Amino acid sequence: MPDGIAGELWIGGLGVAHGYRGRSGLTADRFRPDPFGAPGARIYGTGDRVRRGPDGLEFLGRVDNQVKLRGHRIEPGEIEARLATHPTVAQAAVTLADPHGPRARLVAYVVPAAPVDAGELRAHVAQVLPGYMVPAEVVVLERFPLTPNGKLDRAALPAPTDVQASGPTKRATDTPARPAAPTADADASVAGTGDQTTNTVTAIWQEVLRIDDIGTDEDLFDLGGHSLTITQIAVRIRKRLGVDVPLDVFFDTPTIDGVVAAIADLREAR
Structure with a gap:
């Protein structure tokens, strides 16, 4: 592999063993003909993922993990x-x-x-x-x-x-909680007040996360959010508020207050 690109570590040379004792299937899988060595030589697949950098090999974990x-x-x-x-x-x-x-x-x-x-x-x-x-x-x-x-x-x-x-971490319930339905005034808040925007964003988080009580300063990821959740929230904000919120906003300020502030900044920049 090129430098910096991860791959599985295989080892060749005189120190390679003959195989696993009493485990012929595993031996056939892990010990292969060495394409870089002398005829009959073999290489051993360690199952370790590594990448080569200026300081040598960096261990990244196991292939089977x-x-x-x-x-x-x-x-x-x-x-x-x-x-x-x-x-x-x-x-x-x-x-x-x-x-x-x-x-x-x-x-x-x-x-x-x-x-x-x-x-x-x-x-x-x-x-x-x-x-x-x-x-x-x-x-x-x-x-x-x-x-x-x-x-x-x-x-x-x-x-x-x-x-x-x-x-603070909250779990989604087994059945969807009843989210607070956004009101017509909240959906019309593209030109409305900060409170209306907060109500709409809060309702969206409740729907996507399936949690009916969310504080505006609670962390999205502590509530069980992830990258797919962020995309769903951003799409609903665009539909209801007419604002495209960059996805990195949710990582930089993963709270309702942070997203509402970002929406206000995006509106002012129009």
Whole structure:
């Protein structure tokens, strides 16, 4: 692979073993003819995803840890590596919660080195990774569960609803809550007051998130929002208020108050 592009690490040379003892199928899959070596030489597929940079190889995670979220293949190790660069994070792990359900989302687990701010960590990730790789929730743990050989036991990580998430987090109910229906005055607020705009934006968030009580200063991602949610909210704002809100606004100021302020700025700039 070219420098900077992720790929699986394969190892060749004299140190490559003959295979896995008593596991012929796995040996055939992981030990292949070496296209760069002498006749009969083999290379070994480690299952590690890496990329080559100026300082050598950077480990990005395991191939078998990849997850798929709304059509995107995601390597949690890339997100974990970014989280680990934040000064408040000692350790990080990322998993996909509710992978087959309506609220599939990325959850970041962190062992803190200092007090953790969930919004700050998400913004830190969003600086270098696309929106669909930004965790929807951040869960703080005193320590990570480990396997007998000392590796992270992902299967033993607690479900987000079983622990205290960082920041106020609300869950969508099993059945859609009854959102406050936007009034005609609110929909006509393209030229109306800030209060009318706030009412309309609040109603849109209630509909999309299926939550009937949202504070105007609550964080969209703490409420379970994600990149697809942002797109749905932006489309409804355009239809009801006639304003195209750039998607990065929701990452920079992920609250109703922040979005309403952005709408006011966009109207003034017309």
